[in-house]
Amino acid sequence: xxxxxxxxxxxxxxxxxxxxxxxxxxxxxxxxxxxxxxxxxxxxxxxxxxxxxxxxxxxxxxxxxxxxxxxxxxxxxxxxxxxxxxxxxxxxxxxxxxxxxxxxxxxxxxxxxxxxxxxxxxxxxxxxxxxxxxxxxxxxxxxxxxxxxxxxxxxxxxxxxxxxxxxxxxxxxxxx
Amino acid sequence: xxxxxxxxxxxxxxxxxxxxxxxxxxxxxxxxxxxxxxxxxxxxxxxxxxxxxxxxxxxxxxxxxxxxxxxxxxxxxxxxxxxxxxxxxxxxxxxxxxxxxxxxx
Amino acid sequence: xxxxxxxxxxxxxxxxxxxxxxxxxxxxxxxxxxxxxxxxxxxxxxxxxxxxxxxxxxxxxxxxxxxxxxxxxxxxxxxxxxxxxxxxxxxxxxxxxxxxxxxxxxxxxxxxxxxxxxxxxxxxxxxxxxxxxxxxxxxxxxxxxxxxxxxxxxxxxxxxxxxxxxxxxxxxxxxxxxxxxxxxxxxxxxxxxxxxxxxxxxxxxxxxxxxxxxxxxxxxxxxxxxxxxxxxxxxxxxxxxxxxxxxxxxxxxxxxxxxxxxxxxxxxxxxxxxxxxxxxxxxxxxxxxxxxxxxxxxxxxxxxxxxxxxxxxxxxxxxxxxxxxxxxxxxxxxxxxxxxxxxxxxxxxxxxxxxxxxxxxxxxxxxxxxxxxxxxxxxxxxxxxxxxxxxxxxxxxxxxxxxxxxxxxxxxxxxxxxxxxxxxxxxxxxxxxxxxxxxxxxxxxxxxxxxxxxxxxxxxxxxxxxxxxxxxxxxxxxxxxxxxxxxxxxxxxxxxxxxxxxxxxxxxxxxxxxxxxxxxxxxxxxxxxxxxxxxxxxxxxxxxxxxxxxx
Numbered sequence: 001x002x003x004x005x006x007x008x009x010x011x012x013x014x015x016x017x018x019x020x021x022x023x024x025x026x027x028x029x030x031x032x033x034x035x036x037x038x039x040x041x042x043x044x045x046x047x048x049x050x051x052x053x054x055x056x057x058x059x060x061x062x063x064x065x066x067x068x069x070x071x072x073x074x075x076x077x078x079x080x081x082x083x084x085x086x087x088x089x090x091x092x093x094x095x096x097x098x099x100x101x102x103x104x105x106x107x108x109x110x111x112x113x114x115x116x117x118x119x120x121x122x123x124x125x126x127x128x129x130x131x132x133x134x135x136x137x138x139x140x141x142x143x144x145x146x147x148x149x150x151x152x153x154x155x156x157x158x159x160x161x162x163x164x165x166x167x168x169x170x171x172x173x174x175x176x
Numbered sequence: 177x178x179x180x181x182x183x184x185x186x187x188x189x190x191x192x193x194x195x196x197x198x199x200x201x202x203x204x205x206x207x208x209x210x211x212x213x214x215x216x217x218x219x220x221x222x223x224x225x226x227x228x229x230x231x232x233x234x235x236x237x238x239x240x241x242x243x244x245x246x247x248x249x250x251x252x253x254x255x256x257x258x259x260x261x262x263x264x265x266x267x268x269x270x271x272x273x274x275x276x277x278x279x280x281x
Numbered sequence: 282x283x284x285x286x287x288x289x290x291x292x293x294x295x296x297x298x299x300x301x302x303x304x305x306x307x308x309x310x311x312x313x314x315x316x317x318x319x320x321x322x323x324x325x326x327x328x329x330x331x332x333x334x335x336x337x338x339x340x341x342x343x344x345x346x347x348x349x350x351x352x353x354x355x356x357x358x359x360x361x362x363x364x365x366x367x368x369x370x371x372x373x374x375x376x377x378x379x380x381x382x383x384x385x386x387x388x389x390x391x392x393x394x395x396x397x398x399x400x401x402x403x404x405x406x407x408x409x410x411x412x413x414x415x416x417x418x419x420x421x422x423x424x425x426x427x428x429x430x431x432x433x434x435x436x437x438x439x440x441x442x443x444x445x446x447x448x449x450x451x452x453x454x455x456x457x458x459x460x461x462x463x464x465x466x467x468x469x470x471x472x473x474x475x476x477x478x479x480x481x482x483x484x485x486x487x488x489x490x491x492x493x494x495x496x497x498x499x500x501x502x503x504x505x506x507x508x509x510x511x512x513x514x515x516x517x518x519x520x521x522x523x524x525x526x527x528x529x530x531x532x533x534x535x536x537x538x539x540x541x542x543x544x545x546x547x548x549x550x551x552x553x554x555x556x557x558x559x560x561x562x563x564x565x566x567x568x569x570x571x572x573x574x575x576x577x578x579x580x581x582x583x584x585x586x587x588x589x590x591x592x593x594x595x596x597x598x599x600x601x602x603x604x605x606x607x608x609x610x611x612x613x614x615x616x617x618x619x620x621x622x623x624x625x626x627x628x629x630x631x632x633x634x635x636x637x638x639x640x641x642x643x644x645x646x647x648x649x650x651x652x653x654x655x656x657x658x659x660x661x662x663x664x665x666x667x668x669x670x671x672x673x674x675x676x677x678x679x680x681x682x683x684x685x686x687x688x689x690x691x692x693x694x695x696x697x698x699x700x701x702x703x704x705x706x707x708x709x710x711x712x713x714x715x716x717x718x719x720x721x722x723x724x725x726x727x728x729x730x731x732x733x734x735x736x737x738x739x740x741x742x743x744x745x746x747x748x749x750x751x752x753x754x755x756x757x758x759x760x761x762x763x764x765x766x767x768x769x770x771x772x773x774x775x776x777x778x779x780x781x782x783x784x785x786x787x788x789x790x791x792x793x794x795x796x797x798x799x800x801x802x803x804x805x806x807x808x809x810x811x812x813x814x815x816x817x818x819x820x821x822x823x824x825x826x827x828x829x830x831x832x
Contacts, residue, residue, distance in 0.1 A: 080319055080402065082442025086519045089439055094554060110303065110320055117438035129311060140299050143292040145432045147559035148439070155288045155432065159569050200308060201378035202332035241310040245328050245702070263759055265698060269330050273699040275709050278630045279362035 002131035005100070005122040007138075009131050014050045014071055028070060033057065036065075044068040052104065055083040059090050066097045074120070076105035085118045092119035092149040112137045117150045188229045191253045191262075193220040194236045195269070196246035204269045205243060207236045213243060217259050217270055222251065282343055282650050283428050284573045285393040292435065293390045296397055300324050301383035308380065323403060323441065325371075325396025326382060330702050335360075335377040336399040337389065341409040341427035341451075342370035342653040346640040349651055351392045353636035359385040364636070366621060366629045368693060368744055369448070370408045370653045371399055375700050397435060402443045404434035404515075408450045410458040411654035414576070415662045417610040420478055423453040423470055425571045426507075429562075432570075433508055440515050444522035445530035447515070448487075455773060460655060462486045462494045462775035463747060465532045466514060468507070479503045484514060484544070485536030486775075488741035493533040494775050496541045498548065504567065506552075509560040513552035517544070577648035582613025582665045592670035600722060601673050604684035606664075615666050617647070619659040619676060620683040620691065624720040627709050628694045629657030638679040646672050655744075656693050656732075658686060688725040689733060689798070690716040693744060697737030697754065698761075704737035706754025706761035706787070711735055714791040719798075728798055731812045734769070747771040749813045750797060751778040752790065761787040767797065767824060768816040779821045782829040793828060800827040 003012045014030040017023055023031065023043075030050035036043055043049050050071030053059060062072070072091065074084040084103070091097040102122040103115045109130035115123065116138060125131040147154050153161075194207040198215075205213040206220035214220065223229045229248050236246040250262030261267040268274060285293075303320050306312040312320075325336035337352070344352075352372055356364050359381050360374040367373055377385070389395060399406055407427045414422040430449060434440075440447070450459045453470035461467030467483040480502045486495030502510045518532045521539075536544045592598045607616040619639065622628050631639070643651045643661055646668045652660035664672055676682040685691050692715060695701070697708030712735055719725050734748025738755075745751035751766040763785055766778030785793055798812075804823055805815045816824070 079316070080442050081524055082402075082440070083520055083524075085439040085442065086516050093558070108316060110316075111442075114436075114438040114441055141292065141295045141436070143288050143295065145292075145435055146437055146439075156566050156569075158288060159286070160565065163565070163569065197328055197332070199314075200380045202328065202376075204331060240313050241308070244314055264761065265330070268699060272331065273709075274707060275627060275699055275713065277361060277363065278627065278632045 002125050002128060003102075003122065004125055004131055004134050007135055030071060030073060033062075037061070040065055050100075050102075053087070055081065055087065059087040060095070063095055066091070066095055066099070069099055071100045071102060072097065073102040073104045073124075076103060076107060076111075079106040079108050079111055085114065088115070088118040088120055089148060109133055109137050113140060117144070117146075117148050117152070119149050184230070186230050186233065186248060187226045188223070188248060188250075191222045191224050191251050191259075192229055192248050193217070193222055193251050193259070194229075194232045194246055195220070195249045195266070196236060196243035199242055199244050202244075207232055207246070211235060213239075217251070217261065220251070220259060222253060222259060223248075282345055282575055283340075283424070283570075284575060286573060289432075290390075290393060293393060293395050293397070296324070296395060296436075297383060297386045297390050300386060304379060304383055319401060319442075321379075322401035323398055324382075324386070325399035326377070326379070327400060328702065329375065329700050330698075331700070332375065333377045333379050333382070334700070335374045335382065335385065335396060336367070337372045337374070337394060337396045338399045338406045339370050339372060339394075339653050340431050341407055341413065341424045342411050342655075343413075343424060344651040344653065345392070346643040346649045346651065348392045348394050349636050349640040349643065351389055351394060353633040353640070355385050355388060356633040356636065358388075362634075363630055363632045365627070365696065366631065366653050366657050366659065368655045368657065368695070368742060369406055370411070370655055371406055372653070373696070375696070400446070401441075402445050402447075403441045404437065404443075404447045404449065406448075407431045407434065408448070408459055408464075408655060410452050410454070410456075411652040411660050412458060412607070412616055412662065413453070413652075415609050415611075415614075415616055416454065416456070416458075417608060418456060419453045419610075420470060420472060421453050422574070423451045425567065425574060426453075426468070426470065427451045428574075429508070429567065429570050430511070433511070440519060443515070443519055444524050445527065445532075447518075447532070449511075457771075457773040457775075458654075460744070460747065460771040460775070461773075463488055463492075463744065463771065464495060466511065467495045473501050477503070480507050480510075482507075482510060482514075485533040485541070487531045487533040488744060488746045489531070490528050490739050491534065491537075492741070492746045492777050493537060494777070495533075496536065498541065498545045504564070505562050506556055508562055509556045509558065510548075510552055512560055513548045513555060516551055517547045521547070577650070577663050579611045579614065579663070580665070582611075582667065584613050584666065586613070586665075586667035588667040588670055592673075595670075597677075598670060598673050601677075601682050601684040602669060604688070604726075605682070605686050606669065609663065611663070613666055615664050615669060617661040617664045617669070617672065618654070618686045619661065619681050620686050621658050621681075622685055622691045622716065623680050623683050624690065624716050625713050626716075628692050628712050628716075631659070635679055635681060638675065639681070642672060642675055656691065658691070684722060685716075685725060687730045687732070688722075689719045689728050689731040690725055692716060692733045692735060693748070694735040695737050695742035697735070697743075701737060703740055704754065705739075705756040706737050706763065708735040708737040708743060708752075708754055711752060711754075711763070711787070711790050715794050718791050718795060727808070728802070729809070729811055731798075732771075733794070744771060745769070746777045747775060748778060749816070750794060752794075755784055757784065763787070763790045765790075765793060765797070767821060768813070770813060781821055781825050796828045797824060800824050803827075 014028040052073040103120040104124040209221040307317040327334040450464040469481040483495035647661035692712040694712040698704035732749040734745045735752040736743035736745040747769040769778030
């Protein structure tokens, strides 16, 4: 399944390690949450650790380790199950997680923009055709109402700026 | 909606057909014996046992592009082989609403 | 009435283009139905018995005349010449073709109309009182807030895949004409003891299989905090609402299972973390939204103008004036309700012709503005009293002046099995038969205000649980049967109705309703004791005895 990172299809650096398999001494590995938490200190000092966090578990449990993870993968078991959107926003906007945040599971084109707005920056995409359309899909909308951590200027802010411009113009007019 | 699990559980008694709506325009359609869809109930393939029903339904489900929301519906077949809808819901799908529309067609 | 600015209009256009692409990919097979279904639902596109259905949002029930004309145009060009107004201030078209939908939506987008989020597990059309902004007793216009909430909710990246649908209603008066307590979130603007205007927030209302009335979660949330507070509620729901069973997935179930105190604590916990973030509202943002609301340039009008006095001798006009006009907050003006409940017709339906007539009348007599009520009637919100006779003549000519508003034949009914694939039984013919039985206006007035609500299945789109008389269609052995409840109320004294006996077959429903009315007429204390008050006073037993004695 194509992996999109920074807007382009890339090879996945991370190897998914099964729960009962040994974790190699070197290399980027992606492991399950439960396994990570059992051994967190040691794994974190190993470095190059990615964690898959289930969508029905409180994301704030990971807070102590966020600065030391190389990858955090959240899950959309079905595209209709939107719990990971909340987890992503909490990670980015509250917990200030700055590492790679990957969307996994049923990741489809028509949810790319929502995911990106919520804070995901890499996408384990289900369909080849969707991966190809990634960049174009992100350009579908130019208007956004809600502030998230994505840095976009919301409609409210644009209107404020417009008002200020008008204010300046009016001040200018009044002065002249 | 029509999961493989639902398909396996399907049990029928008496004559049934497979019906759906045409994807492009939503028209009511029935599955025919030669793997097509028809807007006429009289063209529908009639199945009378659970295995045949499952097979016909599976065929219909596989045509995801052509048809939406397919399911197995009861019919009545008279001595002359004329197929009629088997319940009120199917009657309504064949004849349209039971009420007059506000604007005459 | 809110005027979309360029940003609002651009979003609607971009949405149409996105949907056009999604339809293309569906028809080509790139998208499976399973992948497409959620997407089409989020544009208001349902699959029904005969065809697709398109549900168009009428945000907080307010329409401009040019928008109404476009609704008429869509009915003519893409449907069968009529539309159906719903219990959530939306309009539905029942004969839509998927392949034509992008064009229909593009047409609607030209006047800022769309079907965004009228279905799907997301935040739905924000509804309010159809008399918002013109009724006496409001502390401010709730539609300004409804518009703010609408923008907040539109394409919300975090809340587009909730466990289930989410309905929000807003009012600004003590009279709840928006059925707040059957909403997932109900918001009531009121003043606290310091005179500050803020919000009572109620949560967890909803009908369907397990009906619940909303409970107050916070009696006063300030204007600054309301958006972040709503976000906190949604985030708790998104994370903890059930996803294993669609019949237990609404927020009402979560509130019920946690208990209101625990639920409130969860929300408070989340809210404390976000209340000072970017959703904290500046008065300047609210003022900006308000600046795009235009209000009528009311003239100085007298309350009893000569035109009105002169027409008073016309009994039919008088009957209509007494029934269908209501007190406006500005002297000399009236709120006019246009009944879409003509005897024997489908409740809530209007032909394209009628829509055009209403649009013209709105331009001529109501500052170009129309409202849609959740009881499936329309409203011209601001008509000068001197214009009432001329308006009535025009409405009467178009069969839009049946003076039965709030009477027994002013029935709320869902489309039912005649249209809907979820239905177990028909609802429209039941409504039509009842309206025929009570077509005599003298009789209907003798009975007084009586709300009948009919749903064709337990999803309760007809709001039968909160009808004075509620009728629910069920299926028994392949036949249509109907359960009757009495005593429901949708207003600030919201209550769920009580079953009065076993379900009766289709052919007996109208008889049963007649029996209930007869029982009421014999039990009421005085002619002006309303049906609903007699039921409250005496309970269900006396009705049960009288009605089921004969069945």
